[in-house]
Each structure stands twice: as C-alpha cells, then as structure tokens.
Amino acid sequence: MNIVKKQRDFFQTQKTKEISFRKASLKRLMQEIINREDAICDALYADFKKPKFETLAAETQFVLAELKHAIKNCTSWARPQRISPSLMNWPSADYIYKEPYGTVLIIAPWNYPFQLAIAPLVGAIVSGNTAVIKPSEVTPNTAKIISEIIKSVFEPNYVSVVEGGIEVSQKLLAEKWDYIFFTGSTRVGQIVYESASKHLTPVTLELGGKNPCIVDQTATIATAAKRIVWGKFLNAGQTCIATDYILVHKSVKDVLIEALKKSIINFFGENVEQSSDYARIVDEKHYTGLKSMLLGEDVLFGGDTNDTDNFISPTLVNEPSLDGKLMEGEIFGPILPIISYEDEIDIKRHIMNYGKPLATYVFSNRKSFQRKIIETYSFGGGAVNDTVIQITNKRLPFGGVGNSGVGAYHGKASFDLFSHHKSIIKKANWPDIPLRYPPYTLPIKYVKKIKSLF
Numbered sequence: 001m002n003i004v005k006k007q008r009d010f011f012q013t014q015k016t017k018e019i020s021f022r023k024a025s026l027k028r029l030m031q032e033i034i035n036r037e038d039a040i041c042d043a044l045y046a047d048f049k050k051p052k053f054e055t056l057a058a059e060t061q062f063v064l065a066e067l068k069h070a071i072k073n074c075t076s077w078a079r080p081q082r083i084s085p086s087l088m089n090w091p092s093a094d095y096i097y098k099e100p101y102g103t104v105l106i107i108a109p110w111n112y113p114f115q116l117a118i119a120p121l122v123g124a125i126v127s128g129n130t131a132v133i134k135p136s137e138v139t140p141n142t143a144k145i146i147s148e149i150i151k152s153v154f155e156p157n158y159v160s161v162v163e164g165g166i167e168v169s170q171k172l173l174a175e176k177w178d179y180i181f182f183t184g185s186t187r188v189g190q191i192v193y194e195s196a197s198k199h200l201t202p203v204t205l206e207l208g209g210k211n212p213c214i215v216d217q218t219a220t221i222a223t224a225a226k227r228i229v230w231g232k233f234l235n236a237g238q239t240c241i242a243t244d245y246i247l248v249h250k251s252v253k254d255v256l257i258e259a260l261k262k263s264i265i266n267f268f269g270e271n272v273e274q275s276s277d278y279a280r281i282v283d284e285k286h287y288t289g290l291k292s293m294l295l296g297e298d299v300l301f302g303g304d305t306n307d308t309d310n311f312i313s314p315t316l317v318n319e320p321s322l323d324g325k326l327m328e329g330e331i332f333g334p335i336l337p338i339i340s341y342e343d344e345i346d347i348k349r350h351i352m353n354y355g356k357p358l359a360t361y362v363f364s365n366r367k368s369f370q371r372k373i374i375e376t377y378s379f380g381g382g383a384v385n386d387t388v389i390q391i392t393n394k395r396l397p398f399g400g401v402g403n404s405g406v407g408a409y410h411g412k413a414s415f416d417l418f419s420h421h422k423s424i425i426k427k428a429n430w431p432d433i434p435l436r437y438p439p440y441t442l443p444i445k446y447v448k449k450i451k452s453l454f
C-alpha cells in the first residue's frame with residue numbers, strides 16, 4: 001500500500017522523534033476527542049445501543065486519561081536512562097536509549113471500538129512512531145468517526161485510518177510493518193502472528209480466554225454478586241476481561257444465585273429490554289452464536305431474546321455441560337455459567353482445562369486462599385473481591401499470557417511497548433587495559449573469576 005511507503009518516508013525525516021512534535025500531536029488529538037465526545041457516544045449507540053455512561057467511562061474518558069498521562073510524562077519517558085556501569089567497562093557511562101520502532105499497524109476490535117483503536121495509538125505517538133489504524137467494520141459508525149477525527153488531526157503520512165473488511169485486513173497484514181498491535185480473538189490473533197512472522201515483525205496480541213471467577217465459602221456474597229453482575233454485563237458481556245464462568249463453593253451456591261438475580265433486577269429492572277443502561281449484541285452473527293450456546297442448557301434466570309434487536313437478557317446457566325458450546329470457548333456475551341466446586345482439586349481441574357485466561361477473579365475473605373489462587377495459576381491479570389477494575393489503573397500494565405495474549409500496555413507500559421530499548425556504553429579512552437587483547441596472557445584460573453566484574 002502506498003500509505004505505508006509514505007509513512008516510512010515521513011518517519012525517516014526524524015520529525016516524529018521530536019518531543020515537542022509528539023506532545024503537540026497528542027494535545028490536538030485530545031482536544032478533538034473532547035470536541036466530538038457527544039458524537040462518539042452517538043456513534044457507539046448507533047452501532048449497538050451502548051449506554052452513554054459506559055461510552056464515557058470505558059471509551060472516551062479512558063482514552064483522555066491516557067492522553068493526559070502521556071503528555072505529562074512524554075519528556076521523562078523519552079529521556080535516555082543512565083545505568084550503573086560494570087567494573088569490566090570502567091570507566092564508562094552506560095545508557096538505555098528509547099527509540100521508536102517506525103511504522104505501526106493497529107488493528108482494533110468491535111467491542112470497545114473507540115478505546116481499543118485510540119489507546120494503542122496514544123502509545124505509538126508518544127513513542128515517536130507513525131501509525132495506520134484499521135478499525136472494525138462490525139461497528140461502522142464508530143469506524144467513521146475515528147476516521148474523521150484522525151483526518152482532522154493528522155497528516156496521512158503520519159497517522160491514517162484504513163476502513164474495510166477482512167480483505168483489507170489481509171492486504172494490510174501482507175505489508176512489512178515495524179510493529180503490529182492487534183486486539184481481538186485468539187483465532188484471528190494466530191493469523192496476525194503468522195503474518196507478522198514472515199517479516200519478523202514484533203507484535204502485541206491482546207486476546208481473551210475463559211476467565212474464571214472463584215467464589216469461596218467465606219466471600220461477602222451480596223457484594224460479590226453486585227460486582228460480578230456489573231463486570232459481567234457491562235457492554236452486554238462483550239468485554240474480554242469479563243467473567244466467563246463462576247466457580248462457587250457448593251455451600252454458598254444457592255445464596256449466590258439469588259444474590260445475582262437480585263443484582264440483575266436492581267441494575268436493569270424487571271424488563272431489561274427497556275433499560276437504557278444495557279447494550280445490545282453487536283451484530284446478527286454474534287447474536288445467533290450466543291443463542292445457540294443456550295440450547296440444551298439449564299437456564300436459571302433470563303434467557304430472553306429479541307431477534308429484531310439482537311437482544312439477549314442477562315442470563316444465568318446452572319451447571320453447564322462441560323463439553324457443550326457454552327464451555328467450549330470464550331462466551332463474549334451476557335451468559336454466565338455457574339459451576340459448583342467442593343475443594344481446590346475441583347478448582348484446578350476446571351481452570352487448567354482452558355489454558356491461560358486473560359483475567360481471573362477471586363472472592364474470598366481468606367488471604368491465604370487469595371494468595372494461593374494468584375500464585376498457583378497463570379493469567380493476564382485480575383482482582384480480589386472485584387472484577388474488571390484492574391484495567392482502570394494506568395500504572396498497571398494490561399495484557400495476556402500464553403493463548404490470551406502477548407505484550408502489555410497502558411500508561412508508561414504503552415511507551416515501553418512501542419519503543420526499542422537500545423543499550424549504549426560510552427567508554428573512556430583511558431585506561432585501556434591490555435589483558436583483554438590477544439595474545440592472551442591472563443592465566444585461565446583468573447579468567448574464570450571474571451564474572452565478578454560484569
């Protein structure tokens with residue numbers, strides 16, 4: 001694509017490496033988002049009836065916080081970092097220089113279509129890269145306003161948007177990039193990774209997984225239920241770090257179920273379809289797939305659907321079939337399976353069956369149990385006695401592990417992600433110890449002690 005060459009040429013001018021240029025670019029972007037915040041909310045509502053509160057909290061304000069943080073810290077992040085020299089290289093001055101990779105491709109998903117396109121862009125810009133954004137075609141109204149914002153703020157040889165479907169993504173992935181940032185499903189992530197490998201292009205993959213939520217017999221059930229329901233049915237369950245299934249101790253299962261039902265009604269009313277605080281499934285394909293997951297399952301609560309509006313109510317499923325569609329992969333919708341357990345062996349059997357999730361949550365008032373879950377299982381991140389909130393602290397890196405992702409970002413982690421850390425030693429000309437040069441005269445027994453000089 002011609003845009004890739006133009007961006008590569010612009011990067012070679014060294015303009016994007018100027019701190020003042022980066023800051024000015026970020027400030028223009030921030031102001032444009034502020035000016036268009038209502039229009040962004042309207043676009044997301046048009047795409048899948050996303051509540052304005054959720055758009056503000058999880059999309060625009062999230063991005064604005066990232067922008068403010070990046071503008072404030074750009075200078076200090078980019079400054080060469082002085083490192084203590086080793087005795088081997090004394091006297092010297094040792095540094096880590098942070099340099100941008102070059103031209104970055106950002107492929108965004110549809111579930112948080114604004115945040116997950118622009119937040120990575122903030123990291124790319126503050127690090128001094130150029131960028132091409134490919135927004136999701138599944139949310140066309142949001143893709144359109146992203147394109148309008150980018151065109152009004154940036155020259156296309158610096159940052160640009162390429163809209164389109166799968167064929168456009170395939171063409172973009174066929175190009176040689178200096179870095180690729182992808183958010184989406186594990187299946188598509190594998191395709192992106194394979195394409196990047198042909199050019200040895202470094203990647204970040206923000207994927208997903210079957211995120212467990214463990215509720216033990218000591219948990220504060222009323223609070224746990226509220227926080228599980230909020231995190232699960234935010235964005236109608238279309239959140240990569242939402243609870244995918246609950247593992248609850250059998251002694252408190254019935255109490256938890258009643259508390260979950262109560263919280264759903266308190267949040268969305270008796271008729272959820274009339275609630276202005278509940279989104280819809282993004283399109284017919286995903287809606288149909290979610291409906292099929294419920295076939296043959298024991299629905300405890302909810303399960304209401306409307307084919308004309310891609311509506312699925314918050315749904316609780318009792319003891320799902322472990323080899324059925326519901327437990328086959330990530331649900332990514334407002335369906336919450338509830339599985340009882342008796343002991344920690346049961347917990348391990350379930351969690352280890354699904355690979356490494358993006359998130360894990362534990363509700364317990366036993367610190368030893370909390371610690372054991374955190375230290376025993378590998379997962380991207382999580383929370384104790386809450387859900388989803390780990391993404392809200394910009395000082396915490398966000399990312400997966402194993403099949404739930406590669407790399408982490410947010411805040412300074414975004415700057416580090418899009419920067420190559422280049423090690424430099426500035427050596428003095430004197431003294432120049434002759435022992436390191438041939439012919440080697442240092443006795444071997446002393447060579448074996450050199451490690452203490454590193």
